[in-house]
Amino acid sequence: MYLTQALHRALQQFPDRLMTVCGDRSRTTREVADRVSRLAASFLGLGVQQGDRVGILALNSDRYHETFFATWWMGGVAHPINTRWSSAEIAYAVADSGTQILLLDDSFADLGPELRERCPGLHTLIHCGDGPTPEGMLSYEEMIAGFDPVPDLRRGGDELAMLLYSGGTTGLPKGVMTSHRSLLTSAFGSMLINRSVWPGSVTLVTAPLFHIAAFCSWYNQSVVGGTLVFLPTFSAEGFLAAVQRHWVTTCILVPVMVQMVCEHPEFHSYDVSSLATITYGGAGSPQSLLQRAMKAFPGAGFTQGYGMTETGVLTVLGREEHRAGGSRLRSAGRATATVEIAVVSPGGRELPPGVVGEIVTRGEHVMCGYWGKPEQTAQAMRDGWMHTGDAGYLDEDGYLYIVDRLKDMIITGGENVYSAEVENAVASHPAVASCAVIGVPDEHWGERVHAVIVLRPGMTSTEQEVRAHAKTLIAGYKAPRSVEFVNELPMSAAGKILKRELRNTRTNRTER
Structure with missing residues (x-):
């Protein structure tokens, strides 16, 4: 070949x-x-x-x-x-x-x-x-x-x-x-x-x-x-x-x-x-x-x-x-x-349908490794599987549902919140053009769910409206506790929002 x-x-x-x-x-x-x-x-x-x-x-x-x-x-x-x-x-x-x-x-x-x-x-x-x-x-x-x-x-x-x-x-x-x-x-x-x-x-x-x-x-x-x-x-x-x-x-x-x-x-x-x-x-x-x-x-x-x-x-x-x-x-x-894919627990045990874990894959489609980085290669490729770092679950028919990057999961008040689910709810608001949801430090909750939003041209909204809208679609503890409106979101060349940049500029924020 x-x-x-x-x-x-x-x-x-x-x-x-x-x-x-x-x-x-x-x-x-x-x-x-x-x-x-x-x-x-x-x-x-x-x-x-x-x-x-x-x-x-x-x-x-x-x-x-x-x-x-x-x-x-x-x-x-x-x-x-x-x-x-x-x-x-x-x-x-x-x-x-x-x-x-x-x-x-x-x-x-x-x-x-x-x-x-x-x-x-x-x-x-x-x-x-x-x-x-x-x-x-x-x-x-x-x-x-x-x-x-x-x-x-x-x-x-x-x-x-x-x-x-x-x-x-x-x-x-x-x-x-x-x-x-x-x-x-x-x-x-x-x-x-x-x-x-x-x-x-x-x-x-x-x-x-x-x-x-x-x-x-x-x-x-x-x-x-x-x-x-x-x-x-x-x-x-x-x-x-x-x-x-x-x-x-x-x-x-x-x-x-x-x-x-x-x-x-x-x-x-x-x-x-x-x-x-x-x-x-x-x-x-x-x-x-x-x-x-x-x-x-x-x-x-x-x-x-x-x-x-x-x-x-x-x-x-x-x-x-x-x-x-x-x-x-x-x-x-x-x-x-x-391709072969599976969803596994942190200990590497394959999980049953419907249970969220890390998405892993194996087969001849997987990379040879990271250039000059044997330790990081070994960390990513364990027990014959390539660990993607994405969290998701499989249903009974083998359909894969991605809930978040593992590093993007927010733990607020002891509850796991997957930012992708919150983003889907917020993005359905008619005034929202695009959004990113991240966890930011919070004295009471440990982390709070924070939405960074770009509005559609000529449209307006408020933090209260966004939160109320989200609560009609997802549980109250998942809805954003704080909302921020910006002109644009930092994007990678692949069209992905750079949440690391958003988090880095907001790590010192506490609940108002």
């Missing part, structure tokens, strides 16, 4: 089919394969050895696509870097991984000199943007033009394929080592259940490609030989225009993207009837938002994916469950075709 299989198959079966579209630039599979083999040759010419990391710090584009395949073609390890990090965080990932070659597009070319200074092992910078190549950097297009194609080394199996640094929601990011086998196992398992791509389908790559969800969406389309349309940055207008222009059939969105699209004032002026599947994931999606989205896209089938960087896609909630509605819409679906 090797990741370049997708490109070889597409070249054999659909050589003249449109493979990539980026802005006004489009290329067939034959053209892409030729460029990939030449780019791989240029990496070899720069001294990249098998197993070396090739970093890329760029927005989504067709060149990102080519860099992935070219890196694997010559036996390297792809290292996509989070574009939303500070320069210090980027430098940390580059230095920690030992990355020696880094590709930068126009948005990040100015960081080149700083990164070279901070990372002594970084010896080559390649400009993969559309503007002039900065001094001291190599030109991506000149490298491709200057080398003859080389054969694919076809490294695969348990060889390291990609180094993805975790989102950093709980501290310093960790390098997640994923093999060809683990990535392919995850991709194939989700494809069998999700069924969102087919030969001739068109995927709009919206989420950033350094994120595992975007990677899976991108690779699944590559496997079947369809067309990939790259959206460098997300905006509701850009998304709607791309769907209409390229007759997009499938995409993956995080909840904040869904909300932006549904609330766009010109939504109904665009033709989005081509969308056959919308997969959402990356963060909890309030039921109210999901219902709005299903009404906005009546012709599309909705699916939900749940997973993490360390595991790829774990569960899928399919179209059938979405059409049926009911309580199953609160679930994250069932394990994919290649």
Whole structure:
């Protein structure tokens, strides 16, 4: 099993089919394969050895696509870097991984000199943007033009394929080592259940490609030989225009993207009837938002994916469950075709249906470990299981219900409160655009339930109204004891609210 299989198959079966579209630039599979083999040759010419990391710090584009395949073609390890990090965080990932070659597009070319200074092992910078190549950097297009194609080394199996640094929601990011086998196992398992791509389908790559969800969406389309349309940055207008222009059939969105699209004032002026599947994931999606989205896209089938960087896609909630509605819409679906999941107690005992515990998984989809961190690897991978750090339960039919991150559980007055449940209640208030619920120190309760809320434009509400609304849906002790209104919530690149940042700025607050 090797990741370049997708490109070889597409070249054999659909050589003249449109493979990539980026802005006004489009290329067939034959053209892409030729460029990939030449780019791989240029990496070899720069001294990249098998197993070396090739970093890329760029927005989504067709060149990102080519860099992935070219890196694997010559036996390297792809290292996509989070574009939303500070320069210090980027430098940390580059230095920690030992990355020696880094590709930068126009948005990040100015960081080149700083990164070279901070990372002594970084010896080559390649400009993969559309503007002039900065001094001291190599030109991506000149490298491709200057080398003859080389054969694919076809490294695969348990060889390291990609180094993805975790989102950093709980501290310093960790390098997640994923093999060809683990990535392919995850991709194939989700494809069998999700069924969102087919030969001739068109995927709009919206989420950033350094994120595992975007990677899976991108690779699944590559496997079947369809067309990939790259959206460098997300905006509701850009998304709607791309769907209409390229007759997009499938995409993956995080909840904040869904909300932006549904609330766009010109939504109904665009033709989005081509969308056959919308997969959402990356963060909890309030039921109210999901219902709005299903009404906005009546012709599309909705699916939900749940997973993490360390595991790829774990569960899928399919179209059938979405059409049926009911309580199953609160679930994250069932394990994919290649995944085993369980819910265990703190002591590692498997729990019966309906009992909340930690979600664990095992199988060939699981990471190889954390880069250079054997102790943290051993902590996460115990007794043959990968411990996700998420709390949830399974029902009698194997549907997984996620209640919270274990670290986000609030203990107030001796009662366990799962913030996701409170967020779902608060988010159903008509004035609430988005919210996060955290535990903050409280002299009387130990912790109190605190809601941080962004209101919809032009709407108002009060702490009393929010608390009263929540109490109509959940027990009184779960309802927020305090409410705070803000203009925006801190978000990770994966569309997840950074609760660590919210907690860090509120740890000294006590009940008024």
